Amino acid sequence: MKNIVGISLFFLLLIGPWFFLIKEAEGGFVFYSSLILTLFLTIIGFVIFLENRNPIQTITWLVVFGAFPFIGCIFYFLFGHNFRKERIFRKKYFLGKQSFVKISGEAEYNERIKEMGESSQQLITLANRLGNSPVSFTTETRILRNGQETFFNIIEQLKRARHHIHLEYYIVRDDGIGCALKDVLMEKASEGVEIRFLYDAVGSWKLARSYIDDLKRAGVEMVAFGPLQLPFLNNTFNFRNHRKIIVIDGCVGFVGGLNIGDEYLGLDSKFGYWRDTHLIVKGEAVRTLQLIFLQDWYYSTNRSFLTDEYLMTDVSPPSDHGGVQLIAGGPDSEWTVIKSIFFKMITAAEKSVWIASPYFVPDDDILQALKVAALSGLDVRLLVPKNPDKKIVYHASRTYFPEMLASGVRIFQYKEGFMHSKIIIVDDQLASIGTTNMDMRSFHLNFEVNAFLYRTESTQQLVNDFVNDLKVSQEVEMDEFSNRSFRLKVLESTCRLLSPLL
Known part of the structure; x- marks a missing residue:
């Protein structure tokens, strides 16, 4: 399917301008340019039809193409072409299935789950089957309700890192908090701490090259998820990594709604106070965050770190913390x-x-x-x-x-x-x-x-x-x-x- 559209677009871009010039001299520019555009839109429409999308999406795309052909083309290549996402992310999907086996057998469905009630039991079972992630009763969590609390705790925990730091973010900005984070990471790298930083290429497209280069020179591995190419030649442009994850030494983790930027501290006058929620996680469930990061890292780099060195976590006896289950979702999953x-x-x-x-x-x-x-x-x-x-x-x-x-x-x-x-x-x-x-x-x-x-x-x-x-x-x-x-x-x-x- 991708080849059909790719070849068609290549043909249009390669010979289209010359064809237009020739026909313009003969007075037929409008007719022939309209003919080529119509043929091209027909091909795209046929591709969308064969993708078996939600009928509403299919009809909406066809209406847009009919009403606004030029704008519709641009919009489609930016946001619309899915091109069999299950094939694009097949490697990532099977890696995830295999990776979670490493921890799925270690957390048994014991009496604690039965105490949760029937609805909770069903939800835990569903989440485990869909997300391949067990529930943990030996994990401590704490709510961080704004940027000040979140970044204060992140910086404090990063300073305590001894072996490795893993970061995965949708948006990273080269501003006040971004530079504060960079300084801590560079300092920890100089101490010999392994640091891997995965950032989304679209979400962080404004991130200064100097920011990335400074961290790389300090020894931090910086990798872009879904590197940008020309939209119509990049299958993954529409599938973005919206995750916000930090894992420190495999025993402390962060997850939630805050990216890295001053606006999340309420310092952007356009938004004012930024009400957000983040979570600090300590204990067994951090392994799941670690696995999510490591499989995203492998997908982006073809380098695997799925070893006990990164997946061992001190597990305390069952406590009164309640149940915690970390679940990843995305276009690489078999289910929504x-x-x-x-x-x-x-x-x-x-x-x-x-x-x-x-x-x-x-x-x-x-x-x-x-x-x-x-x-x-x-x-x-x-x-x-x-x-x-x-x-x-x-x-x-x-x-x-x-x-x-x-x-x-x-x-x-x-x-x-x-x-x-x-x-x-x-x-x-x-x-x-x-x-x-x-x-x-x-x-x-x-x-x-x-x-x-x-x-x-x-x-x-x-x-x-x-x-x-x-x-x-x-x-x-x-x-x-x-x-x-x-x-x-x-x-x-x-x-x-x-x-x-x-």
């Missing part, structure tokens, strides 16, 4: 892993479902699950930003408000700066925190990682934080929301129409 777990959490809820997400563009499954939960009398609440950072996604998300409000979902808009937390809390007992947004890009295209918490102290802290966030939020009322201008409704509907393409 994290979305499926979210769906199970919502449909298994008995009392409440609370969700915080900066970007809310759900697919039909999640949307229906939320509406049915609310119609069943459950306390369903959605917390989103009032002030957007991505306007297309922001306007698209608002088109879902009327049907959700009608079903009984309570929607709150966070007013105190920008809300970037990615949280789900069910029945005050189960929770998810990580990098996954409640949108189709996170569900189907991005590489993500989430921590699922079962009756932990961190779960209760998330409950308390959610309640406090509602105090500085404005609830959306149906009557008031329905009175927004016609122009705004048209804008929102247009953004929603484009959302399946992103």
Whole structure:
């Protein structure tokens, strides 16, 4: 499939300009250029048809090509060409399946799981089968509720590293906190600590070359995930590594919503206070974070470090920390892993479902699950930003408000700066925190990682934080929301129409 489009585009770029010039001299430029464009769009449309995408996505692409052919072409090569992603990531998929065998047999499903209740047992089993990751009852977690707490703890833990530091981020910036991190990494590298840093090539496209070179000269291995090429020649352009992971000496880990940049400290005047949530992890479950990083590293470099040196973790006796399960999802997975777990959490809820997400563009499954939960009398609440950072996604998300409000979902808009937390809390007992947004890009295209918490102290802290966030939020009322201008409704509907393409 890729070859068909690639050859067609190459042919168009190679002989198209000469063909146009010849025909222009004969007075037939418009006719022949339109003919070539039509043939090319027909080929792309046929490829999309054979990919068996969601029918809504297929129809949306065809409509865009028909209405805006030139813009549609550019948009497709930037965001649309999936070209059999299972073949692209086949190596990564099988590596993940094999890697998690290293720890899957070490965590037995003992009496602690039975104490969790039937719903939790089912969720743990589902997460283990989809994500190949066991639950741990010997892992300590702590919630970090803003940039100050998060980066303070990260810097402190990095300074204590003795053997290795592994970092994996979507966005890395060459600013205040970025330079502070760089200084610590360079210092640790000079002490002989092994440091591997994986950053996403698209998310970090603004990162200065000097930043990367300084770290490399200091001995830090810097690798870009999905290096940028011309979009139409790069199959992986649309599949981004959205994970935020740090592993220190295999025993301390970080995961959550914060990238590396000053805006996450609330230092960007455009956003003001940045409300986000991160998690520090200590103990057995850090091995899962380590495995996720190591398989991403192998995929990007063809170098493997899947040895006991990196996978051994001091495991304490079972404690009262509750259950912790780290799950990776992405286009290399056989299933839509994290979305499926979210769906199970919502449909298994008995009392409440609370969700915080900066970007809310759900697919039909999640949307229906939320509406049915609310119609069943459950306390369903959605917390989103009032002030957007991505306007297309922001306007698209608002088109879902009327049907959700009608079903009984309570929607709150966070007013105190920008809300970037990615949280789900069910029945005050189960929770998810990580990098996954409640949108189709996170569900189907991005590489993500989430921590699922079962009756932990961190779960209760998330409950308390959610309640406090509602105090500085404005609830959306149906009557008031329905009175927004016609122009705004048209804008929102247009953004929603484009959302399946992103």
